[in-house]
Amino acid sequence: MQTFLQKNHRIVFYSVLLLLALAQASSTELIADEAYYWVYSKFLSWGYFDHPPMIALLIKTGYNLFHNELGVRLICALLSVFTLVITESLIDKKNPILFYIIVLGIGALQIAGFLAVPDTPLLFFTAVFFYCYRNFIQKNNWRSALLLSVSIVLLFYTKYHGLLIVLFAFLSNLKLLRRRQTWLAAVFVLLLYTPHLLWQWQHDWVSFRYHLFESNVSTYRISNTTGYLLGQILLTGPLVGFVLLPAAFFYTAKNGTEKAMKFNLVGILVFFLLSSFRGKVEPNWTMPILIPLIILSHQFLINKGSWIKPLRILSIISLVLVMAGRIYLVADLGPDNGVKNKFHYNKSSALALAEKTGDLPVVFYNSYQRASFFWFYSGKLSHSHNAYWERRNNYNYWQTETNLLGKPVFIAGVYNISDFADSIKTKRGITGFTKDSLYSGLGQIKITPEKKTIVADEFKLIHIKFSVTASSKYLYFLQAHPEIKTQLVAGIFNGKELVKEIKTGITAQQMVNQSEPFDISLNLNDIKSGLNYVIRLGIQSKNYPPTHNSEKIELVGL
Numbered sequence: 001m002q003t004f005l006q007k008n009h010r011i012v013f014y015s016v017l018l019l020l021a022l023a024q025a026s027s028t029e030l031i032a033d034e035a036y037y038w039v040y041s042k043f044l045s046w047g048y049f050d051h052p053p054m055i056a057l058l059i060k061t062g063y064n065l066f067h068n069e070l071g072v073r074l075i076c077a078l079l080s081v082f083t084l085v086i087t088e089s090l091i092d093k094k095n096p097i098l099f100y101i102i103v104l105g106i107g108a109l110q111i112a113g114f115l116a117v118p119d120t121p122l123l124f125f126t127a128v129f130f131y132c133y134r135n136f137i138q139k140n141n142w143r144s145a146l147l148l149s150v151s152i153v154l155l156f157y158t159k160y161h162g163l164l165i166v167l168f169a170f171l172s173n174l175k176l177l178r179r180r181q182t183w184l185a186a187v188f189v190l191l192l193y194t195p196h197l198l199w200q201w202q203h204d205w206v207s208f209r210y211h212l213f214e215s216n217v218s219t220y221r222i223s224n225t226t227g228y229l230l231g232q233i234l235l236t237g238p239l240v241g242f243v244l245l246p247a248a249f250f251y252t253a254k255n256g257t258e259k260a261m262k263f264n265l266v267g268i269l270v271f272f273l274l275s276s277f278r279g280k281v282e283p284n285w286t287m288p289i290l291i292p293l294i295i296l297s298h299q300f301l302i303n304k305g306s307w308i309k310p311l312r313i314l315s316i317i318s319l320v321l322v323m324a325g326r327i328y329l330v331a332d333l334g335p336d337n338g339v340k341n342k343f344h345y346n347k348s349s350a351l352a353l354a355e356k357t358g359d360l361p362v363v364f365y366n367s368y369q370r371a372s373f374f375w376f377y378s379g380k381l382s383h384s385h386n387a388y389w390e391r392r393n394n395y396n397y398w399q400t401e402t403n404l405l406g407k408p409v410f411i412a413g414v415y416n417i418s419d420f421a422d423s424i425k426t427k428r429g430i431t432g433f434t435k436d437s438l439y440s441g442l443g444q445i446k447i448t449p450e451k452k453t454i455v456a457d458e459f460k461l462i463h464i465k466f467s468v469t470a471s472s473k474y475l476y477f478l479q480a481h482p483e484i485k486t487q488l489v490a491g492i493f494n495g496k497e498l499v500k501e502i503k504t505g506i507t508a509q510q511m512v513n514q515s516e517p518f519d520i521s522l523n524l525n526d527i528k529s530g531l532n533y534v535i536r537l538g539i540q541s542k543n544y545p546p547t548h549n550s551e552k553i554e555l556v557g558l
Contacts, residue, residue, distance in 0.1 A: 024078055028330055030376060032368075034115060037059055037118075040056035046195040049396065058075040059072050059075070062075045081113075087294055090295055101311060102311070106237065106318075107325070110326050111325055113445070119161045121158045123287055125155045126155065126162075126536075130260070136181070142181065146184075148185050153189055164288070167269065227285070228272065231283030233235070233245075239321075240311060241336075244293055248297040262296060264288065268286050313317040350374045350377035360435070361410070362380065363436075364382065364383070366384065381400065384400075385401070388548045406477050407439055411433065411435075419434075441547065442547060448466055448550065449464055449465070450466060450467075452554060453554040453556060461524070488538075491535065491538060495532070501546075504520055524555075534553060536553070
């Protein structure tokens, strides 16, 4: 047995990791984002509101084989193991046992490795990029340039953070900009990425605007920075990070690939540290650093026997914690808490609501998570009706609302339960629901303001000129149902706070039947001056919350 392990330790190591990943993937309920990305896969596209399309394609591929949680996670589970195979191949001076100790001590590689989220393929394509980058700097030919460009495009199609990986790699070796092959690779990247850029252009660059100017932007809190720093220790450990981070920083790069990794390790950590002054930074945003962290710390520790002993102890403790965590994600153990609730009760709650609502679809107020869970576990079409005071998501762009327009549905929500006709209590809390014989959501009607910035006059009076676009299905629906109460409303927002809502008296029926642009006046004399305001135009139908129908309009002069 010992001889077998000595000869086949790599096969055994990676086989065990793969079996654990597949077992975990098949026995653990989906988390909210995975269910949401599964809905992505039902609407394959070159782009989405939140992310590029790679995760949707991977889920689609696996789900075609297995119609369950394993199918959703299958490809990501495989990629998580292949990531480590490629990472080990990037190490020049190898010590397999040390490599295993490092890998087993990093809980994020095992806990997150089976999840169908963009960070899993991002790690894989980061490893692929460094592999192609090494060939590119060693072999000055067209083939290496083409392979590098493909690896870059795969990064970009996975997550926008891929840009940082490429940027810091080339900043580490600016001489590469003198090569014709570098610019050839850039042309290939542009050509291969054009479908996504066209999608963004057709959707008014919605993803870029959201991530750069809307998502996680808030007043500075010191907890954002301290939380970020703590999160990085946990991401790289939870315990071995105290050894691996210093080791990687102390290591002096010996070649161009290691230098690119060092630039990425430092650059990404600093970039998101600075981002914490702008808003909250999620710990997983720095996941790509795990590749250079493993390699650089390995190269430093290989000659540092005094460091390896404490690393081995911390790795064993981490491994025990990770295995306990794996069991905790599968079994319903201990008291309920935020972590546990992410992985438990989603299926039972969705099925309990499905039993109450029969064969009808369910429209959830402001919850892409609950809508996605319900769709996955019940098999019934669902939709998230997003109020214009909540953030948008892909349900604002998919045809789920259009497909349900005019049909009987149940409306469900978790707030103001007394407003609903009935309710159900599950481990996920109380959900209210009411049958609606004629769903009338109008979020797909597009309102286009003539100006993106409005200046208030001295009397705090503003004028907004806008046009309205609606598909034939909405035109027919509104013409066939003049009795449905609808109204255009204007929301005045200071940041995320709705300061004032103005009802204009203009109905959706009037808007879609008029070919000329509308011109409305709003009196804001009771709005406090000196703050930054934006206006959003939405349509309220029945007693639903107003939907997102326009982009925000900057308001100045108050």
